[in-house]
Amino acid sequence: MEYVKFGNTGLDVSRLSLGTMxxxxPVNWVHRWALNETDSRPVIKKALDLGINFFDTANMYANGVSEEILGNALKDFARREEVVIETKVFWKMFDGPNAAGLSRKAIMTEVDNSLRRLRTDYIDIYVVHRWDYNTPIEETMEALHDLVKMGKVRYLGASNMYAWQFQKAQNVAEKHGWTKFVSMQDHLNLIYREEEREMLPYCEDTNIAITPYSPLAAGRLTRDRNESSLRLETDKVAVSKYGSTEDVDAIIIDRVGEVAAEKNVSRSDIALAWLLQKKQVVAPIIGATKMSHLDTAVKALSVNLTPEEVHYLEEAYQPHPVVGAN
Structure with a gap:
């Protein structure tokens, strides 16, 4: 396993992160393909055995159950100081007022709930899951800064927003001497590259760590287009992301297969290698639900794409509707 600095921090993270969505x-969660705790634990253990020290979750994944599963497993399988835990806040967690968003009240409530579920005293990277149009960004950034000063959070990250919003948040924090974001978890893969227009250049200029989610486009980049899976058949969220662009994405998916065959590696190796060659991409978030998914992902670290192969994979891309930012 390779380890790199997390953007402009001194934090060391593995080149791959295990995502736990x-x-x-699976009975009471929108993702019917999800693993229960018994089946999740071997995957988490496998990640640790492979040297992965970076684990991503969110308070809203399975309504908190994902955090509980991860917290229990890491408590049993790892030393706390050796792992990097990232979780998120924004989405509705209960019925009633103050149940969602990035108000001071919501943030202070949800960080304590996440700490309890994760069975830890601190969160390494606390990520705002979306931009909150209903809360002043000054309130949000001050509350997050206070969490860092309390010792409940080590670093701050953001996810799913426009570049102007991210820059505004950073400027507000800098103006007041508050803690700034050190990472951006955005939607980025070979069939969704809208982040390359503004977000990636801004993050490169300011040395912000990029941790892309959906690096394999919910499995679409891992198999031939006539193949299926339980997730492809049941994941309505993924359909909302990629369903309307299937025709324009088809040629790219086919080219991933061609390059993989030429290099005698898997399609997922090619998709991950494409991400890993981007300067600001620190650790793609791998949503592995099988131990074999992790073995395959690690192999991608040794796959090198030539400039000609990168161009061949990229040249057919067409602009897509923005997915992720509100």
Whole structure:
């Protein structure tokens, strides 16, 4: 496993992060393909055995169950100081007022709930899951800064917003001497590259760590277009992301298969290698639900794409509707 600095911090993270949106209660969670705790634990253990020290979750994944599963497993399998835990806040967690968003009240409530579920005293990277149009950004950034000063959070990250919003938040924090974001978790893969227009150049200029989610486009970049899977058949969220662009994405998916065959590696190796060659991409978030997914992902670290191969994979891309930012 390779380890790199997390953007402009001194934090060391593995080049791959294990995403845990697929861990939870498949009966009571929107993702019917999710793994329950019994089936999730071997995947988490496998990640640790492979040297992955970076784990991503969110308070809303399976309504908190994902955090519980991850917290229990890491408590049993790892030393706290050796792992980097990232979780998120924004989405509605209960019925009633103050149940969602980035108000001071919501943030202070949800960080304590996440700490309890994760069975830890601190969160390494606390990420705002979306931009909150209903709360002044000054209120949000001050509350997040206070969490850092309390010792409940080590670093701050953001996800799913426009570049102007991210820059505004950074400027507000700098103006007041508050803690700034050190990472951006955005939607980025070979069939969704809208982040390359403004967000990636801004993050490169300011040395912000990029941790892309959906690096394999919910499995679309891992198999031939006539193949299926339980997730492809049941993941309505993924359909909302990629369903309307299937025709324009088809040629890119086919080219991933061609390059993979020429290099005698898997399609996922090619998709991940494409991400890893981008300067600001620190650690793609791998939503593994099988131990074999992790073995394959690690192999991608040794796959090198030539400039000609990168161009071949990229040249057919067409602009897509923005997905992720509100």
């Amino acid at each position: 697929g861990f939870g209660d």
